């Protein structure tokens with residue numbers, strides 16, 4: 435729970451980011467730019483994590499630790515479209531494997547159950563879409579791998595990282611919304627599967643943009 439002054443500072447940061455995002459999208463019309471622009475959000479979160487490490491706050495997260503890759507991940511439409519765009523550039527065989535993994539994931543999620551299946555993009559304990567993974571994955575961090583492995587209700591995290599990432603993520607969503615573009619988040623595998631199966635997904639998403 436944030437204090438009133440922290441909540442006000444967060445809201446001000448969200449609005450600052452939102453205004454910058456709206457201005458950039460307005461100055462650079464077009465669906466290609468609008469999709470690729472979400473990469474700025476990803477770079478911003480990566481920088482936030484790198485700055486925290488420089489402050490002497492190394493997180494416990496490292497390659498091969500995938501405890502958080504069995505949690506629900508949500509993505510914005512631009513993020514799902516960006517991932518789909520990169521998957522489309524893979525070989526036809528690889529794309530078929532991706533589609534199969536995503537459909538299987540959807541089927542497992544539809545069956546319910548108490549244990550959530552690992553992310554469809556997790557392969558050999560590594561993220562197979564690491565350069566394009568969404569903001570939700572980039573901002574996830576913990577100072578205790580043990581706490582993650584035991585699925586502790588509260589993970590030891592850095593409030594400054596969380597606040598900075600939140601401002602970037604919510605501010606970017608606001609900026610897209612102010613341009614008329616849908617920013618409603620969706621479950622990762624469902625959103626990417628939809629973007630891969632529907633060739634018109636990107637153009638339909640961008641059709642709502644305000645001129």
Ligand code: SF4
Nearest residue numbers: 503553555556561571
């Ligand atoms: S997209 Fe990558 S980092 Fe995110 S949950 Fe899936 S495998 Fe893990």
